[in-house]
Amino acid sequence: MAEKKPTKVEDAKARSNQLRGTIAEVLADGDAEKFEHDDIQCMKFHGIYQQDNRDERKGKDKHYSFMIRTKCPGGRMTAEQYLAQDAIAAQYTYNDSLRLTTRQAVQFHGVIKGELKTTMRALNQALISTIAACGDVERNVMCSPAPLGDPIHRQARALTDEVAAKLAPATGAYYEIWLDGEKVDRGEQIVEEPFYGESYLPRKFKTGVATPEDNSVDVYTQDCGLITVHDGEKITAVNVLVGGGLGMTHRKADTFARMGSPLGSVAPEHAADAVKAVVSIHRDFGDRTDRRHARLKYVVDDRGMDWFAEEFKRRVDFALHDWVEVGPLQLNDYLGRHAQGDGKYFYGVWVQNGRVSDFEGGPRIKSAFRKIVETLRPSVVLTPNQSLLFADLQEADIDTLEAILAEHGVTKPTDINGTKRYAMACVALPTCGLALAEAERYLPDLTDAIEAELAKHGLEDEPITIRMTGCPNGCARPYTADLAFVGRKPGVYDIFLGGRLAGDRMAELFADSVPDGELLDRLRPVFETWAKDRRGDEALGDFYNRVFAGDELRTKVTGAKENPSELRVLEVVG
Ligand code: SRM
Ligand code: SF4
Numbered sequence: 001m002a003e004k005k006p007t008k009v010e011d012a013k014a015r016s017n018q019l020r021g022t023i024a025e026v027l028a029d030g031d032a033e034k035f036e037h038d039d040i041q042c043m044k045f046h047g048i049y050q051q052d053n054r055d056e057r058k059g060k061d062k063h064y065s066f067m068i069r070t071k072c073p074g075g076r077m078t079a080e081q082y083l084a085q086d087a088i089a090a091q092y093t094y095n096d097s098l099r100l101t102t103r104q105a106v107q108f109h110g111v112i113k114g115e116l117k118t119t120m121r122a123l124n125q126a127l128i129s130t131i132a133a134c135g136d137v138e139r140n141v142m143c144s145p146a147p148l149g150d151p152i153h154r155q156a157r158a159l160t161d162e163v164a165a166k167l168a169p170a171t172g173a174y175y176e177i178w179l180d181g182e183k184v185d186r187g188e189q190i191v192e193e194p195f196y197g198e199s200y201l202p203r204k205f206k207t208g209v210a211t212p213e214d215n216s217v218d219v220y221t222q223d224c225g226l227i228t229v230h231d232g233e234k235i236t237a238v239n240v241l242v243g244g245g246l247g248m249t250h251r252k253a254d255t256f257a258r259m260g261s262p263l264g265s266v267a268p269e270h271a272a273d274a275v276k277a278v279v280s281i282h283r284d285f286g287d288r289t290d291r292r293h294a295r296l297k298y299v300v301d302d303r304g305m306d307w308f309a310e311e312f313k314r315r316v317d318f319a320l321h322d323w324v325e326v327g328p329l330q331l332n333d334y335l336g337r338h339a340q341g342d343g344k345y346f347y348g349v350w351v352q353n354g355r356v357s358d359f360e361g362g363p364r365i366k367s368a369f370r371k372i373v374e375t376l377r378p379s380v381v382l383t384p385n386q387s388l389l390f391a392d393l394q395e396a397d398i399d400t401l402e403a404i405l406a407e408h409g410v411t412k413p414t415d416i417n418g419t420k421r422y423a424m425a426c427v428a429l430p431t432c433g434l435a436l437a438e439a440e441r442y443l444p445d446l447t448d449a450i451e452a453e454l455a456k457h458g459l460e461d462e463p464i465t466i467r468m469t470g471c472p473n474g475c476a477r478p479y480t481a482d483l484a485f486v487g488r489k490p491g492v493y494d495i496f497l498g499g500r501l502a503g504d505r506m507a508e509l510f511a512d513s514v515p516d517g518e519l520l521d522r523l524r525p526v527f528e529t530w531a532k533d534r535r536g537d538e539a540l541g542d543f544y545n546r547v548f549a550g551d552e553l554r555t556k557v558t559g560a561k562e563n564p565s566e567l568r569v570l571e572v573v574g
């Protein structure tokens with residue numbers, strides 16, 4: 001059989017001269033409206049996506065602009081950095097908004113080509129980088145966002161920063177192109193990327209650090225998930241999971257969402273090197289001939305954990321110990337006021353689908369946040385649920401903060417009920433080029449309708465993770481949710497049920513290709529039986545899983561199923 005060839009993206013990376021390509025030249029060419037294939041791939045490593053806003057298309061003519069994504073380990077930033085981003089959004093985005101992402105970063109949409117460099121420089125002046133926010137490298141490293149003053153959390157944050165630093169790309173291309181840095185003389189064959197090499201990784205790589213008290217990073221969905229083990233004062237070991245990932249393709253059973261598998265545990269001082277060793281296995285064994293099969297999860301799934309553990313041990317000079325049981329994980333969204341553990345306070349504000357904007361006739365979230373930061377100068381932490389914490393506050397600041405929220409029509413975070421507070425949607429239309437259906441712009445209406453339906457049974461305040469994505473790539477991590485909607489085509493969704501708040505079980509495909517007008521009708525029998533037959537305060541996903549899905553701890557799910565599970569519910573409900 002003929003050997004499969006590396007993908008076009010592999011070729012583009014290899015000939016990019018360590019992420020330079022012709023980006024600088026095309027940028028300087030005022031007549032060029034857009035970048036071409038190789039540069040588009042390269043620019044992702046710089047944190048930039050070329051997009052086509054589908055609302056703005058004129059006939060077949062695409063409307064090009066750029067999305068810039070920041071890299072922000074653990075979602076932390078200073079007041080000054082927040083304000084700089086608020087101003088950048090006002091000046092350079094098409095809709096004056098900051099978009100908080102599911103990986104604790106910020107996206108700016110609709111930046112025009114002529115202002116790309118100025119925007120990048122403005123970010124850099126605020127000491128905000130975008131390098132490796134996208135591309136086939138270690139992406140933004142996530143960390144449970146709080147409580148900030150607690151010693152365990154401090155150590156988890158330090159580990160997050162260590163992983164991010166160890167795996168940052170070393171190329172000087174970013175500084176040359178965006179900051180007019182000195183050019184590296186490639187004639188001397190300088191090896192700029194001793195770890196990544198000329199072709200970087202076969203695909204993106206994601207790492208998240210969880211504590212047993214807070215799995216908001218969805219640790220099982222990361223390529224490499226770390227769970228800290230601690231005695232209350234210090235981290236005593238770090239559990240390592242490998243091979244998680246969510247992207248899949250509709251009806252293709254050889255693509256799947258997968259939970260990370262336990263590799264074992266390592267001493268805390270070796271945890272960052274453990275991640276680096278895992279990344280190196282991806283670099284060396286990931287499939288460079290098929291981007292749909294290139295994530296680490298396929299290496300793990302194809303070769304098995306025994307092979308993986310042996311390969312890992314060959315690459316490190318420290319011990320791999322047994323996995324340490326840490327008990328059930330929890331999800332904490334930290335809304336409202338909390339003590340930080342160091343005498344100060346933090347305050348979590350719910351941001352619906354991460355969109356920080358002044359909504360016409362609705363809450364003026366962007367203005368409220370700006371005023372809070374200008375007045376109180378808090379640190380800011382982005383959460384993995386697309387929300388935001390104001391931190392390092394004095395107790396007396398809380399009243400001021402709540403008054404500013406009220407003044408701008410922002411609902412008090414603790415008044416958000418269980419149906420909505422854990423809900424997330426990806427960006428989808430109009431900017432995402434891969435979107436098949438709406439997500440961010442549709443989920444608010446749908447959660448209103450679900451809330452009203454659940455209220456008939458007094459269940460609207462039950463904590464449920466409801467997640468929606470415009471395609472099966474999984475950007476809002478739908479497959480670990482109690483209830484998820486995954487876009488199939490405009491106005492049509494697959495429904496998944498059976499994950500849970502702890503994020504340690506996959507949902508399953510419940511019904512496929514359901515028109516948006518019928519989503520609620522299809523779910524009504526499940527809600528009714530949940531209300532009637534739940535045990536104690538059994539959550540929606542747990543109930544569904546026990547009664548309809550055989551109480552299975554699913555670790556894998558595909559979007560290809562002959563008989564989605566709705567039939568089982570209909571049989572029971574009659
Ligand atoms: Fe994502 C691609 C948005 C988190 C899996 N994701 C995209 C792109 C860049 C579309 C593209 O390639 O052209 C989307 C840009 C939309 C836009 O207009 O802004 C996009 N992903 C997002 C964000 C902004 C969703 C959000 O609403 O917050 C998240 C940015 C995170 C960040 O700050 O880095 C985002 N994406 C995720 C997650 C969740 C996570 O990482 O915790 C996943 C699932 C986990 C995983 O990676 O397996 C995810 N995004 C994907 C995939 C599928 C990858 C795969 O293995 O198949 C793609 C498509 C691809 O890479 O080919 C994708
Ligand atoms: Fe786009 Fe699909 Fe990701 Fe949503 S899940 S942002 S539609 S790639």
